[in-house]
Amino acid sequence: MDYIYPLTLTLHSFWRWVVLFLLVLSLIRFWYKRTAQLTFTPTDRLLKKAAVIAFYIQTIFGLVLYVLSPITHYFLQHFHTAVHLRQIRFFGMEHSSMMVIAAILLTVGSMKSKNADTDDRRFKILLIWFGIGLLIVLSSIPWAFSPLTSRPNFRSF
Numbered sequence: 001m002d003y004i005y006p007l008t009l010t011l012h013s014f015w016r017w018v019v020l021f022l023l024v025l026s027l028i029r030f031w032y033k034r035t036a037q038l039t040f041t042p043t044d045r046l047l048k049k050a051a052v053i054a055f056y057i058q059t060i061f062g063l064v065l066y067v068l069s070p071i072t073h074y075f076l077q078h079f080h081t082a083v084h085l086r087q088i089r090f091f092g093m094e095h096s097s098m099m100v101i102a103a104i105l106l107t108v109g110s111m112k113s114k115n116a117d118t119d120d121r122r123f124k125i126l127l128i129w130f131g132i133g134l135l136i137v138l139s140s141i142p143w144a145f146s147p148l149t150s151r152p153n154f155r156s157f
């Protein structure tokens with residue numbers, strides 16, 4: 001069972017690229033189609049769903065990591081000390097809570113877009129909610145270039 005933690009960490013690291021690709025692709029496509037006043041097609045619906053489902057899968061990997069990670073164990077068991085340690089607090093609190101907020105924004109945006117009365121409004125709702133969600137995700141990823149919480153861009157299996 002010792003392999004579950006490193007395996008999930010590698011999958012969580014890799015899956016971020018799938019999530020980012022689908023969110024960026026959705027935003028570019030929705031922005032273009034809204035500007036060109038095109039209709040909302042089944043392909044757009046599929047792309048919207050794919051982005052949300054990919055995000056949910058990443059959230060599941062993240063929650064498994066939260067349970068298994070020695071970093072979050074330390075954070076929960078030594079809360080008063082750990083909350084002052086930047087790296088530990090990032091994964092114990094900031095990263096996880098911001099990603100839950102992003103998941104809620106994508107879900108609300110996706111649901112609200114279903115009830116929109118025009119395609120223009122549907123695209124606008126998705127652009128706003130997915131756009132804010134993407135900004136939160138980008139600011140909460142432990143990028144390799146970050147001097148505070150640097151993690152590799154890719155991990156090998």
Ligand code: HEM
Pocket residue numbers: 009010012013015016017019020055058059060061062063065066069070071072091092095096097099100137141142151152155
């Ligand atoms: C509620 C959702 C999430 C939770 C609870 C969560 C939790 C975690 C935890 C606990 C770690 C550190 C694991 C460790 O090193 O022991 C981690 C790392 C990481 N998370 Fe998340 N995460 C979530 C969502 C996301 C999302 C949406 C993304 C990006 C799209 C993401 C990207 C990353 C990356 C890139 C790492 C570093 C992986 C590595 O060390 O290679 N996470 N996450």
